[in-house]
Amino acid sequence: MTEALAMTGIVKRFGALTANDHVDFSAHKGEVHALVGENGAGKTTLMNILYGVLTPNAGTIDIDGKRVEITSPSVAIKLGIGMVHQHFKLVPSLSVAENIVLGHEPGKHFLLDLALARKQVKEIATKKFGISIDPDAIVADLPVGLQQQVEIIKMLYREAQILILDEPTAVLTPQETEELFKTIRKLANGGKTIIFITHKLNEVMQVSDRVTVMRQGQLVTTIETAQTSAVQLAEKMVGRSVLFRVEKKPSVPGKVLMEVRSLKVDSSRGIEAVCGLSMRVRANEIVGLAGVQGNGQDELVEAIAGLRQSREGDILLEGEAIHNASPRKIRDMGTAYIPSDRTLVGLSVNDSIWENMILGHHAYEKFGKGGTLDKKKANSFTQSMIEEYDIRGASPQAPAKSLSGGNQQKVVLARELSRGGKLIIADQPSRGVDIGAIEFIHRQLIAMRDLGCGVFLISADLDEIFSLADRILVIFKGRIMGELSSSEATIEEVGRMMAGIARDGDKKIDE
């Protein structure tokens, strides 16, 4: 049988780093092929080579048995390869049909035949693949899950035979994920080849026919999904077995460290993003805030950290209202904050690690008397942090950008947790870091809880929420939809709340 796709001996180097080291990857026609690996394992590089974004240093690609040279994405599209990126490339103000035909518009002499476009879209989506979507809907009004379907239909419209989906579930609710999986199956049954990049192993088990594991630029194995298990895949990904749920004792919550009372916060666009939200975090507990991205989490966290003004309501730290205090004051009151955007907010990537490590500490006497800065002390402090937090490949003088994502996050973690704060706000602490680092971060957060800190964990990843939180709050459209204790909560229940469906027999919030 001829493979729909065969990549042979692919090598891609970036300077000294070998991102793909003689990778042989192939996919059959009509299969869902999951591509898994930690961040930096080389999955995205490999797919970017296939999609013509990168040119390999060596290796060949065959499509349907024919040797091809893919020099650019437009060549890839002509060869029937489509890619759905993590960040959608749609025009929000245009309709579904307009977005789908964009770049390949039907019509004569510069005129767009929109009626034909609508008809074609309907035909492809509904008749061929059973995806129901209104071609006249404006993309901006659609939920994320449907926007993604638009992206997929766009690829189908261009007659893609091979579809690459780059971490497609990262932005979806569990229900939307289900829908996506149904679509994926239909497409595969219709003869399309689906390559599905992810690092969520339960999804791999659920949807794929075969799975390829990559580690450190090399292809570890390609195996039938039915013949493996999530645990086995995880071991192959990291080269050792991982504890998926970090062990932790039950929590004994203490006094209230942070209280939010009917808080209202506007987004940067002036729209009310947090709408009268109330919640509490106590000492000795981890409170997980689950929710689909964009439901007011960012605004809530920024208001607590002092980076965004609130309009109404109050935030109290140990009983003291902070009233839009400066970030400095809030830090001095004992707050540590791990921001979700590590490269823009949490670090100054062009600066050295020591400069990143002492921010917020630098005013202290230990880094020089009066206004002077004792670089030796800053360096030795940084060195001790590098050792304590096992930051690999780091030296105090090296720029922060020279570190991998996981190790960058450890710099943030070391800086924030070593300040002796009582309240720890961890916003997506393990986003974009490898499994080893995730485990480390989780252990640290639990250790801080056991030392008496209150941890407020915001995460889009339910696995993370379930494995860490003692109490789960679900946010939807700027409000807390409900509260569950993690021992009694189920993924389905949280998922429903994330989608805005209230719980039966509504429990009172934050008693």
Added chain:
Amino acid sequence: MEIRKLTNKKILIEIGRPIITIAIALLIGAAIIALMGEDPVLAYSMLFKGAFKGLGNIIATLQNTTPLLFTGLAVSFAFRSNVTNIGVEGQMLFGALAAGIVGYYVHLPWFLHIPLAIIAAGLAGALWAYIPAIMKAKLNVNEMVVCLMLNPIALLITGYLSSYPLKAPGPTNKTFDIMKTARLPQFSNSSQFNAGFFIAIALLLMFWYINNHTKKGYEWKLIGQNPVFARYGGINVERNVVQIFLLSGMVAGFAGAEQVLGVYGAFYNGFSPGYGFDGIAVAMLAKFNPLAVSLSALLLGALNSGSIVMQMMTSVTRDIVKVLQAVIVLLLAADFTLDMFLKKRRDDAAGRKKAKLEIEKP
């Protein structure tokens, strides 16, 4: 010195880049001179001799370097924090006027008079810089636009004041000659080289220390590198931006003081040939490092002083120096993009070579 350990290769790149930039500028200048029908080699040799041959020329070069040390420092200090103070020219003019006023109207022994006049100049410069500072911090108005518009306003206001209310009798639009007690000591009969040079060097060292060995210097660098990160870490970015602007304006004001107290002895309307703007070129060439400002100011100062001799000995106009300066600035501004271009080319070339080897191997 800096703790940062530079490998030999890195040092070579750091030094090599400005040298290549200057070399390219000189080549382009040579082409222009040749197009005008002159001998570039002769012109350049006159330029060099005019700048460095004999003690007299060297001293004249140092005199031409002095104002650029101040303005180059003022610009470097602000640009390092991403505060685009291109209003140094206007701030310098107000500093100069203040020095001229204090130098004439105040009567004090020299050891008080000189410092007072310099401080007045610094304050005047800072005050003029406060306008763009406060507009940026409070109203989020782009400081570049404000500075650009404030420069001609400063020129016209100081011009008016020195031509009407404060004008000394005589044909020239200038203020009264300052008291002898306010005069900065001069060291040569043939030029106006004065003690301001050493004040400038002291300032460079001071700002180098502030940048590298104080907490403020650390905060100011972070603000330039990533203001979001700085704010997140508890640094009051707005307040610090105002402080940076005030200090930069103060140094610009000192530049005016040196010109009035050390060179002219009075405020002359339109005395500056654009030292504030030349300061931008100096700062860019020095990569905003105060110590490197001394070298880049010397280069531009030498071009300025050498060009006088070149103009006398050949028929090449001294404006060619302005062309060289402009080319240097352009090349430095393009440096970033060029760098990326070269790197990409290198990567691709290396990639192709390796790919070939890979294919041939098996």
